[in-house]
Amino acid sequence: MLTLVRGRQAHLDHLVAGLLCQTTQPDELVIAYMQDEPPHLPAALPFAVRLIQVAGEPMPLALARNRAAAAATGEVLAFLDVDCIPDPEFVRRGREATGEFPHGVFLPEVRYLPANSGGWTTADGAEPDYAHLRHESIRHPSKPDLAGCTVAPIDDFGELWGLAFVLTADCWQAAGGMDEGYCGYGAEETDFGRRLEAAGARLFWLGGTVCFHQHHHVHKPPLQHFESIVRNARLFHDRWGTWCMDYWLDDLARRGLIARNEDGLSVLRHPLPAEIAATRQGPDVLFS
Known part of the structure; x- marks a missing residue:
């Protein structure tokens, strides 16, 4: 174990x-x-x-x-x-x-x-x-x-x-x-x-x-991990030629934080502290 x-x-x-x-x-x-x-x-x-x-x-x-x-x-x-x-x-x-x-x-x-x-x-x-x-x-x-x-x-x-x-x-x-x-x-x-x-x-x-x-609070999307998501998505794309975490990446794009296509991903801006705080879900949300 x-x-x-x-x-x-x-x-x-x-x-x-x-x-x-x-x-x-x-x-x-x-x-x-x-x-x-x-x-x-x-x-x-x-x-x-x-x-x-x-x-x-x-x-x-x-x-x-x-x-x-x-x-x-x-x-x-x-x-x-x-x-x-x-x-x-x-x-x-x-x-x-x-x-x-x-x-x-x-x-x-x-x-x-x-x-x-x-x-x-x-x-x-x-x-x-x-x-x-x-x-x-x-x-x-x-x-x-x-x-x-x-x-x-x-x-x-x-x-x-x-x-x-x-x-x-x-x-x-x-x-x-x-x-x-x-x-x-x-x-x-x-x-x-x-x-x-x-x-x-x-x-x-x-x-x-x-x-x-066991329950713990989640963020939807997990904006508190913005830098890691971007870095790791790029690394995965470099390794395999495709994107992963599409659900989160699409959400980040809709918020105007990133732009991506088949070839690459660009950061347009970083999330503000208030935006990160607003994505924190309440105790009734069990999973992201």
């Missing part, structure tokens, strides 16, 4: 609580932390913990995932964002699926939770309240319902989602890991999907498990 952390200690506490409820325990938890001090963890855990500090600003997500993968000792790499709480079958299903399809990359169902200042554990705080999680969470409208599914093939590697994915260490290495040229928000996981496809991997939806995404 691998996760990245900057702040969000309460989210990490819930993720660890979910790991403690697994029907098949992970061999280890690798945490790449992008902050000055390591995150707090319970004193005794039934699996090994490896803490890897990764410095950098803006957040070096590709580098952090590479460092976490390099530190892992297992044959299966299950990446789960710190915002997510795995249900009890996550580790078991990841092992089963990679055992059946060693060159597969597997995306579990992710369901989104509303804001909840009281947290998502049982009254005694010992474990996630899974009944409450299932009742309150909703599936992203662009993602399929995986009820009754074991695995289902995905034709488009653009579906690769860094939020939660499972693959073998051999599959990761065959793709060369993530491109560390990407830094900050955006494009690194889309690029990794291209690298996986070129290496001969196969992409699947993974049924039989759900990961619950």
